Amino acid sequence: MRAYIARRLLQAVAVVFGVITLMFFMFRLMPADPTTMLVEQGLSDEARQALLEQWGLTGSMAEQYWRYLVNMATGNFGSSFFYQKPAWDVLLPMIINTAWIAVPGMLLGALVGCALGIRVGWARRGSATERAGIFLATIIRGVPSFVLGIFMLAIFSTWLRWLPGFGMGQLGLTDDFGRYFTSSFFLHLVLPVATLAIFFIPENLLLMRSGVVENRGEDYIELVRAKGVSESRVAWHAARNSMLPVITWLFPALAETVAGIIVIEVVFSWPGVGRELVLAVGRQDYPVAQAAFFVLAVMIVLANLLADLVYVKLDPRVTYT
Amino acid sequence: MQSREAPSSPTLIGRKPPVHLQVEDLRVQYRVAKGYLIAVDRISFEVSPGQTIGLVGESGCGKSTVGKAILRLLPEDAIVRGKVLLDGDDVLKMSDRELRSIRWTKLALVTQSAMNSLDPVYRIGDQIVESIVAHEDIAKAQAWARAEELFELVGISTERLRDYPHQFSGGMRQRAVIAMALSLNAGLLVADEPTTALDSIMQDQVLSRIRELQDAFHRSMILVTHDIGVVAETCQTVAVMYAGSIIEIGPTAVVLAEPFHPYTMGLRNAFPRIDDERHELISIPGTLPNLINPPQGCRFAGRCPFKTEHCEHVAPPLIQVGEGHRSACHYPERVVEFRARAQERQTWNGTQADIPTPVGAL
Amino acid sequence: MTVSAAKSTKAREALALWSATKRKTIFAPLLDTFDLLVRDRFALAGMIIIGLFLLVALFGHMIAPYDPTQTLRSPDGGLARLQPPSMRHWLGTTAYAKDVLSQLLVGTRVAFIVGISAALVVGFISTLLGLLSGYYGRYVDDIIMRFTDFAMSIPTLPIAIVAVAILGSSLRNIIIVIALLFWRNGARIVRSVVLTEKEKVYVQAARAAGASHTYIMVTHILPNVIPVAFLWMTMSTAFAILAEASLSFLGLGDPNTTSWGQMLNIAFTTGSSRTAWWWVIPPSLCLVLLISSIYVVGRAYEEKTNPKLRKA
Numbered sequence: 004m005r006a007y008i009a010r011r012l013l014q015a016v017a018v019v020f021g022v023i024t025l026m027f028f029m030f031r032l033m034p035a036d037p038t039t040m041l042v043e044q045g046l047s048d049e050a051r052q053a054l055l056e057q058w059g060l061t062g063s064m065a066e067q068y069w070r071y072l073v074n075m076a077t078g079n080f081g082s083s084f085f086y087q088k089p090a091w092d093v094l095l096p097m098i099i100n101t102a103w104i105a106v107p108g109m110l111l112g113a114l115v116g117c118a119l120g121i122r123v124g125w126a127r128r129g130s131a132t133e134r135a136g137i138f139l140a141t142i143i144r145g146v147p148s149f150v151l152g153i154f155m156l157a158i159f160s161t162w163l164r165w166l167p168g169f170g171m172g173q174l175g176l177t178d179d180f181g182r183y184f185t186s187s188f189f190l191h192l193v194l195p196v197a198t199l200a201i202f203f204i205p206e207n208l209l210l211m212r213s214g215v216v217e218n219r220g221e222d223y224i225e226l227v228r229a230k231g232v233s234e235s236r237v238a239w240h241a242a243r244n245s246m247l248p249v250i251t252w253l254f255p256a257l258a259e260t261v262a263g264i265i266v267i268e269v270v271f272s273w274p275g276v277g278r279e280l281v282l283a284v285g286r287q288d289y290p291v292a293q294a295a296f297f298v299l300a301v302m303i304v305l306a307n308l309l310a311d312l313v314y315v316k317l318d319p320r321v322t323y324t
Numbered sequence: 325m326q327s328r329e330a331p332s333s334p335t336l337i338g339r340k341p342p343v344h345l346q347v348e349d350l351r352v353q354y355r356v357a358k359g360y361l362i363a364v365d366r367i368s369f370e371v372s373p374g375q376t377i378g379l380v381g382e383s384g385c386g387k388s389t390v391g392k393a394i395l396r397l398l399p400e401d402a403i404v405r406g407k408v409l410l411d412g413d414d415v416l417k418m419s420d421r422e423l424r425s426i427r428w429t430k431l432a433l434v435t436q437s438a439m440n441s442l443d444p445v446y447r448i449g450d451q452i453v454e455s456i457v458a459h460e461d462i463a464k465a466q467a468w469a470r471a472e473e474l475f476e477l478v479g480i481s482t483e484r485l486r487d488y489p490h491q492f493s494g495g496m497r498q499r500a501v502i503a504m505a506l507s508l509n510a511g512l513l514v515a516d517e518p519t520t521a522l523d524s525i526m527q528d529q530v531l532s533r534i535r536e537l538q539d540a541f542h543r544s545m546i547l548v549t550h551d552i553g554v555v556a557e558t559c560q561t562v563a564v565m566y567a568g569s570i571i572e573i574g575p576t577a578v579v580l581a582e583p584f585h586p587y588t589m590g591l592r593n594a595f596p597r598i599d600d601e602r603h604e605l606i607s608i609p610g611t612l613p614n615l616i617n618p619p620q621g622c623r624f625a626g627r628c629p630f631k632t633e634h635c636e637h638v639a640p641p642l643i644q645v646g647e648g649h650r651s652a653c654h655y656p657e658r659v660v661e662f663r664a665r666a667q668e669r670q671t672w673n674g675t676q677a678d679i680p681t682p683v684g685a686l
Numbered sequence: 687m688t689v690s691a692a693k694s695t696k697a698r699e700a701l702a703l704w705s706a707t708k709r710k711t712i713f714a715p716l717l718d719t720f721d722l723l724v725r726d727r728f729a730l731a732g733m734i735i736i737g738l739f740l741l742v743a744l745f746g747h748m749i750a751p752y753d754p755t756q757t758l759r760s761p762d763g764g765l766a767r768l769q770p771p772s773m774r775h776w777l778g779t780t781a782y783a784k785d786v787l788s789q790l791l792v793g794t795r796v797a798f799i800v801g802i803s804a805a806l807v808v809g810f811i812s813t814l815l816g817l818l819s820g821y822y823g824r825y826v827d828d829i830i831m832r833f834t835d836f837a838m839s840i841p842t843l844p845i846a847i848v849a850v851a852i853l854g855s856s857l858r859n860i861i862i863v864i865a866l867l868f869w870r871n872g873a874r875i876v877r878s879v880v881l882t883e884k885e886k887v888y889v890q891a892a893r894a895a896g897a898s899h900t901y902i903m904v905t906h907i908l909p910n911v912i913p914v915a916f917l918w919m920t921m922s923t924a925f926a927i928l929a930e931a932s933l934s935f936l937g938l939g940d941p942n943t944t945s946w947g948q949m950l951n952i953a954f955t956t957g958s959s960r961t962a963w964w965w966v967i968p969p970s971l972c973l974v975l976l977i978s979s980i981y982v983v984g985r986a987y988e989e990k991t992n993p994k995l996r997k998a
C-alpha cells in the first residue's frame with residue numbers, strides 16, 4: 004500500500020514537471036515581446052536590457068530553462084507585465100476566490116446529481132420518473148456553461164433582480180480575509196455556485212443512474228431485500244456498489260469542470276484564476292498566464308492523485324498493483 | 325413504524341418456535357408476448373413445524389420459483405395467486421410493512437453461495453449485523469457479538485467476520501449465508517440450491533452442517549435442489565416437481581425406495597449410487613414441455629415410457645397412494661411393473677420419438 | 687514452405703483483406719444499430735434535428751436574407767442597431783447593426799465544419815494509437831499510454847486557450863487544437879476494446895495459422911473497434927462544437943467567421959446580453975439543440991451496443 008502511494012506521488016511529481024516544461028516552451032512561443040509595451044514609455048536600451056534580465060528573457064534557451072526551473076522551485080513566477088507585481092501575489096487571492104465557487108459548486112452538483120441518479124435509477128423501468136430524469140439530464144448536459152451562465156444572469160439578476168451578477172462583492176471592501184464573510188459576498192456567491200452545480204449535475208446523475216440500473220439485478224440485492232430492510236436501504240446497496248465507477252469518473256471530471264469554472268468566472272466577472280488566465284492571455288501578460296495555467300494544471304494532477312487513492316480505499320476487491 | 329422485537333440475548337437461536345407453513349393452490353405466471361408462461365401451476369403442500377421438505381426437480385420445473393414466491397421475492401411482473409399461510413397468516417396478502425416485519429424474523433433465505441450473492445463492498449459481519457439491526461433494537465456491538473456466535477455455530481473463525489465476501493471460499497461463503505439466515509431465529513428457512521455451487525467435498529461438509537443445525541434447532545425448512553442425493557440426506561419429506569406441478573410427494577425414504585410416478589423412477593436412475601455398482605446411469609431423454617401453452621393432459625406424457633392416450637388428454641390429479649404419500653399418475657396399480665421396467669435402459673430409449681415401442685423388438 | 691506456396695498465401699491474405707474492406711463486414715455493426723436507433727423515439731428526434739441543422743449548414747447561406755457581416759441601415763437612414771424582431775429582420779439586429787438571422791444561419795455551417803473535421807481527426811488518431819497500443823503491447827503500449835496519461839493530465843480548456851493564443855485564432859487552428867485534445871480518451875477506449883479482442887480465441891487461432899498482424903488487426907479487431915470508435919467520434923463532434931463555442935465566447939474565436947459562440951461573445955461583451963433576448967436566445971438554443979441531439983443519438987447508440995443498459 005505504501006509503495007503504491009509513493010509510486011503515485013512520484014508519478015504526480017513527474018507529471019507536474021512535464022507540465023512545467025511544456026509551459027516553458029509554449030509560453031516562449033507566444034508572439035509578443037512584452038517590452039514593447041514599455042518601450043513606448045521611453046525606456047532606454049540599458050533599462051530595457053535590465054528588465055529583460057529581470058524577467059529571465061536573456062541568455063540561451065538552456066540557461067533560460069534552468070533559471071526557469073529554479074524559479075519554479077522557489078515559487079517565483081516572475082513579475083506581471085500588467086500589474087507590475089509578482090505574478091504569484093496577483094494570483095494568490097484569486098486562487099481562494101476560485102476555490103469559493105469551485106468547491107461548493109462541485110460538491111453540491113455531485114451530491115444532488117448522485118441523489119437524483121439513485122432515485123431515477125431505482126425507479127420502475129419505463130416510468131415517468133425515469134424518462135423525465137434521463138431527458139432533463141441529457142438536455143442540460145448539452146447546455147454550454149456560458150449559455151447557462153447568461154441565462155441564470157438574465158433570469159435571476161436582470162429580470163427578477165434577486166441577486167447581483169457581477170463581481171465578488173461590493174466595491175471598496177477591505178482586502179483582508181474578512182471580506183469573504185459579508186452578506187454582500189454571499190449574495191454574489193450564489194449565482195456562480197448555483198450555475199456550476201447545475202452544470203455538474205447531469206453527468207453525475209446519468210452515471211449514478213446507469214450504475215444503479217446495472218446493480219439492481221444482482222443476486223445480492225435479492226438477499227438484502229429478503230432480510231426485510233427498508234426499500235431505500237436496498238437501493239443504497241445498489242448505489243454503494245455504483246459509487247466506484249462514479250468516483251473513478253468524478254475526480255478526473257473535476258479536470259473538465261475547470262473549463263466550466265473558467266467560463267462561469269468570465270460570465271459573472273468573478274475574480275478567479277480562470278478568468279485571470281483568459282485576461283492575461285489577451286493582454287499577453289505571460290507571467291500571470293503561466294502562473295494561472297500552472298495552478299489549474301496542478302489542481303488537476305492533485306485531483307487525479309486523490310481519485311486513485313480514494314478508489315483503492317473504496318473497493319475492497321482491488322489489490323495494490 | 326416497524327414492529328420491533330424485544331431485545332434478545334445473543335444465544336436465543338432456536339428458542340423461537342418453528343413455523344407451520346401451508347401452501348395452498350399456489351400459481352405463478354408471467355405475461356409474455358405469446359400469452360402467459362405458467363411457471364408454477366397450482367401447488368399445495370404443507371411443512372409441519374420442524375420438518376424439512378425437499379423440493380426437487382430439473383432446471384425450469386419451477387422449484388426455485390416456489391421458494392421465491394413464498395418469500396415474495398419474485399420480480400414485479402410475476403402474477404402470483406393462491407395462499408401461503410405462515411402460522412395461519414397469508415404472506416401473499418400482507419402489506420409491505422407487515423412483510424418486512426416477518427422477513428428474516430420468521431422467514432429467512434439461504435441462497436446459493438455464488439460470488440455475487442453477498443454484497444461485495446460490505447464486510448460479512450456488517451451484512452449479518454444489518455439483518456439483525458433492521459428488526460431488533462440492539463446496539464451494533466451486541467449484534468456483532470451475535471454474529472460471532474453464529475459463525476461459531478457454522479464453524480468459521482470469528483475474525484473472518486471482518487473480511488469481504490470475495491475473500492471467502494465457496495464453502496465458507498455458503499456457511500456464512502447459513503449463519504446469516506439464522507441470525508433472527510427465523511422459524512422457516514428456504515434454502516435455494518445451497519450446495520449446487522460447491523464441489524462434492526464441500527457439499528458434504530455443508531450438508532452435514534445443515535443436518536447438525538437442524539438436529540439442534542429444529543427449524544422448518546424448504547430445501548430446493550435438483551440433486552436427489554441432497555434430499556435423501558437431509559429431508560424427511562420430498563416433493564418432486566415437474567413442469568410447474570408437484571407430481572409426487574411423501575416421506576423421502578418411501579418415495580425414493582418405492583416411487584409411484586414414472587418421473588421419480590427416472591430421476592432415481594439418473595443419479596449415481598456409490599453402493600450399487602451394477603446400477604447404470606440412465607437419463608430421461610427429452611425436455612420440459614412448453615410452459616406457455618402447456619399440454620392438456622399429463623405434463624410428463626411426452627417423455628413418459630408408459631403413457632397412454634388417456635394420459636395425453638386428461639391431467640392426473642395427486643392421489644393418495646400410501647401413508648402421507650401422494651402421486652399424480654393415472655396408473656398407481658401398475659406401479660410394480662413400472663418400477664421393474666424403469667430400471668432397464670431400453671424403456672427410456674423409446675420415448676424420444678413418440679412412437680410406441682413394439683413389444684419384443686429392441 | 688516453398689516460395690510459391692508462401693506467395694500464394696500472401697496473395698490469399700491480400701485478397702481476403704481487400705474483400706473484407708469492400709464487404710460491409712467492418713461496418714455491419716454500425717448498420718445494425720442504425721436500424722435499432724430509428725426505433726428509439728428520442729434518438730429519432732435527435733437525428734431529425736441534426737438532419738435539419740445539416741440542411742441549414744449546407745444551404746443556409748443561400749437563404750440568408752442579408753450578408754451576416756454587413757452593417758445595416760434602417761429605413762430612416764440611421765444604423766439598425768439592437769432592433770427587436772420585425773418584418774425586416776426576423777430575429778432582429780445586433781449592437782453592430784448586423785442581421786441576427788443571417789448570422790445564425792451561417793454559424794450553423796461553422797459548427798458542422800468544426801464538429802465533423804475535429805471528429806474525423808480525433809477518430810483517426812484515437813483508432814490508430816489505440817490499435818497499435820493495444821495490439822502490440824509491451825513497449826509500444828507503455829510509451830503510448832504514458833504519453834496519453836500525461837496528455838490527459840493537462841487541462842483541456844486552459845491549454846486550448848493558450849494554444850489558440852499562440853497559434854493565432856483561425857478556424858483551422860481551433861480545429862487542430864480541439865482534435866489534439868480529444869484523442870486522449872478515445873485512444874484509451876479503443877485500446878481497451880483491442881485488449882479484449884486480442885484475447886479472443888479466433889484471434890489466437892489466426893495467429894497460430896500464421897496470419898500477419900495487419901490482417902488480424904483489420905479483419906478481426908477493427909470491426910469490433912469501429913462501433914466504439916464511432917461512438918467516441920460522435921461524442922467528440924459534440925465536444926468540438928462546444929469547445930469552439932466556448933473559445934469563441936471567451937474572445938478567442940476566429941474573428942473572420944461568424945459562429946454561434948462568437949455571436950454570444952459580442953452580445954455579452956457589449957452588455958446587451960441582459961436585454962437583447964433576440965440576439966442571445968437563438969444561438970443559445972441552436973447550441974443546446976444541436977449538442978443535445980448529438981448526445982442523445984450517441985447515448986442511444988451506446989445503449990444499443992451495451993445490452994445491460996437496455997430496457998427490459
